[in-house]
Every structure is written in C-alpha cells, then in structure tokens.
Amino acid sequence: MCGSVGRMSTPRDLIPRQAEHLVSDSLEDTRVVLINGARQAGKSTLTRLITGSRPDAIIRLLDDRATLQAARDDPVGFVEHDALMVIDEIQLVPELLRSIKVAVDLDPTPGRFLLTGSSRILALRTLPDALPGRMEVIELWPFSQGELHDGADRFIDAAFAHGPALKHTSALRKRDYLERAVVGGFPEAVRRNSRRRSAFFNSYLSTLIERDVLELASIERHGELLKLVALLAGRAGGLLVPGTLAGASGIPRTTLVRYLELLSSVFLIKTIPAWSSGLTQRAVATGKLAFVDTGIACHLIGQDANRLADPDGAAGPMLENFAVMELARQLTWSEQQGRMYHYRTKDKLEVDAVIETPDGRVIGVEVKAGATVRTDDLAGLRNLARLLGDRFVAGYVLYTGAQTLSFGDRIRALPMEALWHLAP
Structure with a gap:
C-alpha cells in the first residue's frame, strides 16, 4: 500500500478471527459497520482479511498525519467513494460521522463504510450523531x-x-x-x-x-x-x-x-x-x-x-x-x-x-x-x-x-x- 490510502496486502500467516464472518455478514445488509475494540487488538488486520476479496475497497488510516488533516479540512469530500471505504481509528475525527450519515442517507446501499475505533464511539464527547438505524457495532477483543x-x-x-x-x-x-x-x-x-x-x-x-x-x-x-x-x-x-x-x-x-x-x-x-x-x-x-x-x-x-x-x-x-x-x-x-x-x-x-x-x-x-x-x-x-x-x-x-x-x-x-x- 502506498501512503495511507489504497490497498492493504494480506499476509497468508494472519490468524483468522471469529469476528470476520460477523463483519462480512453485516456488510451485506448494513450501510455502516463499526469494528470497536481495544487498541492493538487487531482491528486493522481484520479489515485486511475482510477487504482482501474486495479489490475496489479503499482504506484511509487516520493515524497518518496528512490523512488526519484531510479528514478535518474536508470531511464531505473525504468520504466520497463509490465502493466500500474503510476508515481506521474513526474516533480521531468523530465529525466524519456526520458526513457519513449524509452519504448513506443519499445512497442506502449496504456495505458503504467499514469503520474501526479503539474507544467506545458512543462515549466520545464530540460525537455529532450515532448513526441510529444505519450502523452496526461489532466488538473485537484480543485473541481468544x-x-x-x-x-x-x-x-x-x-x-x-x-x-x-x-x-x-x-x-x-x-x-x-x-x-x-x-x-x-x-x-x-x-x-x-x-x-x-x-x-x-x-x-x-x-x-x-x-x-x-x-x-x-x-x-x-x-x-x-x-x-x-x-x-x-x-x-x-x-x-x-x-x-x-x-x-x-x-x-x-x-x-x-x-x-x-x-x-x-x-x-x-x-x-x-x-x-x-x-x-x-x-x-x-x-x-x-x-x-x-x-x-x-x-x-x-x-x-x-x-x-x-x-x-x-x-x-x-x-x-x-x-x-x-x-x-x-x-x-x-x-x-x-x-x-x-x-x-x-x-x-x-x-x-x-x-x-x-x-x-x-x-x-x-x-x-x-x-x-x-x-x-x-x-x-x-x-x-x-x-x-x-x-x-x-x-x-x-x-x-x-x-x-x-x-x-x-x-x-x-x-x-x-x-x-x-x-x-x-
């Protein structure tokens, strides 16, 4: 992958996660899916497993400084994409949720956004909208x-x-x-x-x-x-x-x-x-x-x-x-x-x-x-x-x-x- 936007390689030695089928199933009928869990529990790796079979998916990593700034400067343009978009560490720019809400209301196709977060999104002080009825939350734990x-x-x-x-x-x-x-x-x-x-x-x-x-x-x-x-x-x-x-x-x-x-x-x-x-x-x-x-x-x-x-x-x-x-x-x-x-x-x-x-x-x-x-x-x-x-x-x-x-x-x-x- 080049920079913070594009494809992630999927190493063959990744340990399969029980949550993988939960996320895949949710993307079939839900507009926004959030993988929420502890820092370093493997959320980013799980998105690699999920998107490995989706060549048109795009991945944006908010841990990257330039990507983070782009999300803050133009949240509407940031979420524009015709296929699945993965946004990693969404809690870093919670105002993106408002732009995501508008995007999925205009186009209610399932599987539009796959988000990850390392703190309970609903507890964020600056949360603009919890996407009621539009988002399914799946918790990811450290390895079982x-x-x-x-x-x-x-x-x-x-x-x-x-x-x-x-x-x-x-x-x-x-x-x-x-x-x-x-x-x-x-x-x-x-x-x-x-x-x-x-x-x-x-x-x-x-x-x-x-x-x-x-x-x-x-x-x-x-x-x-x-x-x-x-x-x-x-x-x-x-x-x-x-x-x-x-x-x-x-x-x-x-x-x-x-x-x-x-x-x-x-x-x-x-x-x-x-x-x-x-x-x-x-x-x-x-x-x-x-x-x-x-x-x-x-x-x-x-x-x-x-x-x-x-x-x-x-x-x-x-x-x-x-x-x-x-x-x-x-x-x-x-x-x-x-x-x-x-x-x-x-x-x-x-x-x-x-x-x-x-x-x-x-x-x-x-x-x-x-x-x-x-x-x-x-x-x-x-x-x-x-x-x-x-x-x-x-x-x-x-x-x-x-x-x-x-x-x-x-x-x-x-x-x-x-x-x-x-x-x-």
Whole structure:
C-alpha cells in the first residue's frame, strides 16, 4: 500500500478471527459497520482479511498525519467513494460521522463504510450523531484461546445444546493455563518473549492513558489514573465497590466513578453485572471487576507464571479473569444469544459466570485454579440449580485437572481447556 490510502496486502500467516464472518455478514445488509475494540487488538488486520476479496475497497488510516488533516479540512469530500471505504481509528475525527450519515442517507446501499475505533464511539464527547438505524457495532477483543490454538471457541453453544452431557479430556496442567494467562491475547504480546512483552505492556498502558483516555475526557492528573489501574488489577475478580476503591486510592468517589467509566470506554476493564432472577432478595447487586486482557492484569500486579503459582500468588483471580473473558469473547459470536452476569448471595454463595438466554435458560460457570474439585466448590452452582429449577440447563466447574467429573444432577467439572475446544 502506498501512503495511507489504497490497498492493504494480506499476509497468508494472519490468524483468522471469529469476528470476520460477523463483519462480512453485516456488510451485506448494513450501510455502516463499526469494528470497536481495544487498541492493538487487531482491528486493522481484520479489515485486511475482510477487504482482501474486495479489490475496489479503499482504506484511509487516520493515524497518518496528512490523512488526519484531510479528514478535518474536508470531511464531505473525504468520504466520497463509490465502493466500500474503510476508515481506521474513526474516533480521531468523530465529525466524519456526520458526513457519513449524509452519504448513506443519499445512497442506502449496504456495505458503504467499514469503520474501526479503539474507544467506545458512543462515549466520545464530540460525537455529532450515532448513526441510529444505519450502523452496526461489532466488538473485537484480543485473541481468544481458540483463535490462538485452533480451537472451536463454541463452549457456550455446546453447553446450551448438550447441558451436563459435555465431556472433555485435556493434557494441559495448571502451569500451562498460567502461562497463557500471563501472555494474554494482544497480537503484539503473543509474539514476544517475556521481557519484550513487558515493554509492550508498559507502552500500551502509557498510550492508553495519555492518548485514548484524553480523547474521551480532560484528565489533568495522569499519575492518579495510572495508580488506580494498578490498584484495580489487584482486585480483578472482586466486587466493584466505588466507595471502597475511593478509600483505598484516595481519589474522590465521584472522580473515581468517572475514571472507571473511562477505563471501560477504552476497553481496559469490564464490569460483570450482578444476576438476580427476581425470585430472591438474597442476591448481591454489585458488579464484579474484570480486565479485558489477563496479560495486562498479570503485568500490573507484577506476577509471572512462576509467581502466580506460589501459595500466596494470584493464580485464583487471574485464572478466573482468564476464563470469564474467554466466555465474554464467545458471546460476541456464539449462535446462542445470551448475557453474562455473576451471582453472589449475602451468604457468600457465588458463581463466577451466569449466562442467561432471552428465553430464561441459564448455565453457570465456576472457575477454580486447582487440579481437584472440592464439595465446597459446588455450593454456588447447587444453590443456583435449586433456585431456577428447570430453567437451569447445567453448571460447570472449570478447573486445571485433566478429566470430566460428574457431581450429580446437572453439575459437571471440566478441564478449563473445554472453553475453546468444545463445539455443539
């Protein structure tokens, strides 16, 4: 490709993404498609995969200074094109959305624009128009384990299709899962060794705070926000209580809530909402904290696989974060639609992930770092099964052991690897 406008070559060794067919399908019936996700998650590479079969597509990269200036100077002329136009990092010039709206209103042909963004476009302060009814948003996450290791990535579909009949045997052990958690899923981190990966994470976090967050809000005290990010990493998998975090960080509660919203908007953290069936008043309504990429969380707490495996290491919360975010990734492409929650009662019975379909069916997933499963590990799932009755499809304990184990009615223990290898 010459400069910032033209064709992108498509290397044969690009890892296929699960989102590719979602984007391709959307372009068939939607005027504007937005690939939204974390910086460095592979959005630009995905557009190469999509446009490889579209020789008339044109690609404009707003990271290029001259292209950025052209977009600002003449947004109407910038978006003129008869075929598919890809605009990378649209959040850098959000006023282009107004010109795109006019263009697709005049010509409603599907597949006019493919946009990418590394912050939640709808949260931008200067957003002129959200293109209601004209734009479909597809989230792109860092690599899933299935994408990295040639797995089916269909555990959710398999669970709702087969319930407690799921079985899997794995050769992976706890150390293998910890190594994968430490690496995470960012393409640049995956290809680097440990020392160079650490340098990438440092650069990534610095850019995220000093550039991406500033696109959303004016932040004067960057150091305060970086301190909060480190504090949050140590609480991954825990309840997200702003008052408690404000006390621990010294940041006023109102400011802290704003910071949390910003960190979510740039895809660093995710809140897993609390689940309640409405049948009980014993459920805790507070959301849980997760990091979009477990590799970054491990980097922030300063623990490699060896340190995580120590008796006082953070293997438990990091592997929980790892598994829960694999489920979150799958929900963006699974055939079975559903939403993910966590469940915790005031008596401290809990289930790490509760996935509920629109028709009310539920699966529960509990994550354990150990290679054995104890009776206490099943308490939350059994409580959920009693509460829901026939709506409860199955409960699974994902652990670091090798075999599938049955624990009675609709409760099974599965190797964590089942997450990315099982399919309906």
